[in-house]
Amino acid sequence: MATPGDMRAGSVGLQRFGLGFALGQSDAIRAEARDRMLAEIAAGPPAQPAGVAYSGAAEIGRALYAFEDKVKLERETKRPAAAQPSMQLANAMPADGKATASAPQNQMAETPKPAPNEPELPFRTYRDEVKARVDLALTADTGLSERLTMFWSNHFCIGATKSNICRIMAGAYEREAIRPHVFGRFEDMLIAAESHPAMLDFLDNRLSIGPNSSAGRRRGRGLNENLAREILELHTLGVSGGYTQADVTNLARIITGWTVVGREAVLGFPGSFAFNAGLHEPGVTPLLGRRYDQPGRAQGVAALIDLARHPSTARFIATKLVRYFVADDPPAKLVDLLSATFRDSGGDLPAVYRALIASDEAWKAPATKLRSPQEFMLAAYRATGIQPNFGQILGPLGAMGQPFWQPSGPNGYADTNAVWASAEGIKTRIDVAAGWGRQAANAAPDPRRLTDDILGPLLSPETRQAVARAESKPQAIALMLMSPEFQRR
Amino acid sequence: MDHRDDDDCERMTPSRRAVLGAAGALFAWSFVPKTAYAAPGARDPRFLIVVLRGALDGLSAVPPIGDPAYEGLREGIGLAKDGPDAALPLDGFFYLHPAMPNLARLYRGGQAAIVHAAATGYRERSHFDGQDVLESGQAGPGQTASGWLNRLLASLPAGEGIARKGVLGVGVVPPLVVRGEAPVLGWAPPRMARAGVDLTMRLSDLYGQRDPGLSVALQQAIETEALAQRRGMNGKMGGGGPDSADGMRRIAEGAASLVGADDGPRIAALAFEGWDTHANEGGAKGRLANLLGGLDGALATFEQGLSSVWKDTVVMVVTEFGRTAAVNGTTGTDHGTGTVAFLVGGAVRGGRVIADWPGLRAEQLYENRDLRPTTDIRSVAKGVVADLFGLSGPVLAEKVFPGTGELKPMQGVVG
Numbered sequence: 001m002a003t004p005g006d007m008r009a010g011s012v013g014l015q016r017f018g019l020g021f022a023l024g025q026s027d028a029i030r031a032e033a034r035d036r037m038l039a040e041i042a043a044g045p046p047a048q049p050a051g052v053a054y055s056g057a058a059e060i061g062r063a064l065y066a067f068e069d070k071v072k073l074e075r076e077t078k079r080p081a082a083a084q085p086s087m088q089l090a091n092a093m094p095a096d097g098k099a100t101a102s103a104p105q106n107q108m109a110e111t112p113k114p115a116p117n118e119p120e121l122p123f124r125t126y127r128d129e130v131k132a133r134v135d136l137a138l139t140a141d142t143g144l145s146e147r148l149t150m151f152w153s154n155h156f157c158i159g160a161t162k163s164n165i166c167r168i169m170a171g172a173y174e175r176e177a178i179r180p181h182v183f184g185r186f187e188d189m190l191i192a193a194e195s196h197p198a199m200l201d202f203l204d205n206r207l208s209i210g211p212n213s214s215a216g217r218r219r220g221r222g223l224n225e226n227l228a229r230e231i232l233e234l235h236t237l238g239v240s241g242g243y244t245q246a247d248v249t250n251l252a253r254i255i256t257g258w259t260v261v262g263r264e265a266v267l268g269f270p271g272s273f274a275f276n277a278g279l280h281e282p283g284v285t286p287l288l289g290r291r292y293d294q295p296g297r298a299q300g301v302a303a304l305i306d307l308a309r310h311p312s313t314a315r316f317i318a319t320k321l322v323r324y325f326v327a328d329d330p331p332a333k334l335v336d337l338l339s340a341t342f343r344d345s346g347g348d349l350p351a352v353y354r355a356l357i358a359s360d361e362a363w364k365a366p367a368t369k370l371r372s373p374q375e376f377m378l379a380a381y382r383a384t385g386i387q388p389n390f391g392q393i394l395g396p397l398g399a400m401g402q403p404f405w406q407p408s409g410p411n412g413y414a415d416t417n418a419v420w421a422s423a424e425g426i427k428t429r430i431d432v433a434a435g436w437g438r439q440a441a442n443a444a445p446d447p448r449r450l451t452d453d454i455l456g457p458l459l460s461p462e463t464r465q466a467v468a469r470a471e472s473k474p475q476a477i478a479l480m481l482m483s484p485e486f487q488r489r
Numbered sequence: 490m491d492h493r494d495d496d497d498c499e500r501m502t503p504s505r506r507a508v509l510g511a512a513g514a515l516f517a518w519s520f521v522p523k524t525a526y527a528a529p530g531a532r533d534p535r536f537l538i539v540v541l542r543g544a545l546d547g548l549s550a551v552p553p554i555g556d557p558a559y560e561g562l563r564e565g566i567g568l569a570k571d572g573p574d575a576a577l578p579l580d581g582f583f584y585l586h587p588a589m590p591n592l593a594r595l596y597r598g599g600q601a602a603i604v605h606a607a608a609t610g611y612r613e614r615s616h617f618d619g620q621d622v623l624e625s626g627q628a629g630p631g632q633t634a635s636g637w638l639n640r641l642l643a644s645l646p647a648g649e650g651i652a653r654k655g656v657l658g659v660g661v662v663p664p665l666v667v668r669g670e671a672p673v674l675g676w677a678p679p680r681m682a683r684a685g686v687d688l689t690m691r692l693s694d695l696y697g698q699r700d701p702g703l704s705v706a707l708q709q710a711i712e713t714e715a716l717a718q719r720r721g722m723n724g725k726m727g728g729g730g731p732d733s734a735d736g737m738r739r740i741a742e743g744a745a746s747l748v749g750a751d752d753g754p755r756i757a758a759l760a761f762e763g764w765d766t767h768a769n770e771g772g773a774k775g776r777l778a779n780l781l782g783g784l785d786g787a788l789a790t791f792e793q794g795l796s797s798v799w800k801d802t803v804v805m806v807v808t809e810f811g812r813t814a815a816v817n818g819t820t821g822t823d824h825g826t827g828t829v830a831f832l833v834g835g836a837v838r839g840g841r842v843i844a845d846w847p848g849l850r851a852e853q854l855y856e857n858r859d860l861r862p863t864t865d866i867r868s869v870a871k872g873v874v875a876d877l878f879g880l881s882g883p884v885l886a887e888k889v890f891p892g893t894g895e896l897k898p899m900q901g902v903v904g
Binding site: 161203204207208209211216221222223224225226229233239240245248395396398399400401408409411414417418419420421422423424425426427428430431432433434435460462463466470471475478479482483484487488 | 542613615617618633661663673675682689692694696698703709732767817818823
């Protein structure tokens, strides 16, 4: 029989490591939270979202190029005399992704559209991918797998507003590069992420040319070191992990030729990854004191594997994981434990998660962290039973500052209170929660009972009273969602 | 002339007066009648800082076309002093990007100064560490508990208006430069229907009983909201983000409205995004030109929105570092070092480019690749805030920019 203490720890743990108690779940999940999470880790890769239009990047690439050709043709038909700039489509959506602004401004009036209010293909695909991944999170058991997917997707983030390729492939990127490796080895995820077309486009490597490659000598062009720098700084060693500007430039040389197949399909399916030897910097290249003399793509793979096994990487990932799950100021003992587990297991991620979930310290730390906007939204929909449409996902997340796959830089979204607990941030959460209260009021149970169910042993007398005294059912639900017990974990 | 907040002491609550009184001589000077500060002609300053995230290419924003090495470094993105999309002349050596006609006008009118070959003391090339140093005001990265504008506010006389009105951080996520112990007001262009006042008050109550952190944040939000309403700011929703011209204008409009209010904050920070131009940066037209046009529009919006206090205003535009002197393999530029900062406003001694120009020949570049920084951006910031707020060198060197005693405030930036 679970003690009240176990029930309380389980309730905190469900919010800390998972997505919180869902309407209709049995109270048993509080007592069994830790066991269920350990079982989830043992069970392997998280489920894949269902009902998306394209299986993967290659299929998407073909559709995207066809779409871009069509838009180009329409533009040329409309303005035959105008000089055509090289095909550089503006991103089909503005940064904030308002679905109403999707039709290209220069659309011919007489061109029949498939559906008048449908956004264009890149945004439509993004919309369907977001919806599918949210549906998955809302039906997850504890939500640990989904939280881990969110962590890694943000660690290796791409930004959907960068280009059509990034917008249309954002969901496929998470499905192809992240999910299959969440319960695998770090180095496999690293290689999958750095060689995915979305990443190669996001951080410009697809255009980077070795100065002494055949293309470089012919065209007098050279490196773009964007991806190489972020691999070292953000994906593996961390900014103080012990590399120099020379290492950045050398890693950029090593991964020249990692690119995306164009519409001409010379090196494979359009839109898929390719190694283009004609762009690759030849010769032996040093990195962090080692020499890399492998031919072609193998040189980059070897470098990434060494980076994945570097002690700085173990420490960097361990610190980030503990900060994400447990505390803004990550307890050193826990970081040491995870870092050692990462190192000793050769980056075996399930071993690292087991160490975290099995640690009493991780469960007993006080609930200080504010849920991120994405966590808050998913938890609120799980708690109220609202089945959101796309607008109910993008609207609140855009307002709160954390729409899916759109961080403002390659460092992803921050996950500390200093960022999310701002005055305007809290005010916006209240606006959002007020809307959810109205949406949930008809279908949800009596708010007093709902609050008892959802907050369980966490519920304070003050929150119970505030909910009971609310002037309306929508207000009562909003109060529950904005209560400190629901906000903090 | 009209400094109507000279009744600060009168408006203080009894308990506040008691606290200050108890502190005795230490705070005695804060009871000097306000007129002693705000003598006729003295200023009631406004200071806004705009952080350009992603590292602005200073060599494109303010091209040194007079430098013989410039053209050769910038194939495909370089600007010319004549022709159809000519850069705008500044002093015959430096030019301004053609997407910035408002800044050029302000410069000619003596209300804008440009600092070139500038950087903080940070010499690595990580955006995020670079921004941390720029905004935390600390000597190195990794100390992000508070930002230098917040500590500046905390260093001002406690009973004085500026400190009590707090600092405005624009955005759902306010810039690090304003975070810290001193009150931070928050505002962002609205994107959702606002919740009712009643719900907000009930939560304010609940947080008061259960959660001091949330309580403080919500209190500050309520105060800003009240101010926005008094200013008649419309709640129009939608619009572009901080990396679009429309978004920049809306953000500038809101910030100007709040900072321009008699009872509003005197200091604000905002951030514009999208400056990380690794590929297809563009020249007179293109990606960077669009962003610079957005910034230029925001500067004009500040001028308009703050017109009644413009003579006492300084807008400082800064970025974490610059970009490589040479174009990279993808017609863009990679992370570099030296760049530009802009000082705009009626209080600026403008009409000049402040630069100890290091030159662009290969051996003159920093590490053979970047514009060598010769002016520390923190000296400029110190000069501005010393003149605007009367802060002393030691306070600036110990509290605001700790451990920077060797960096003297730049003299004569504010006129």
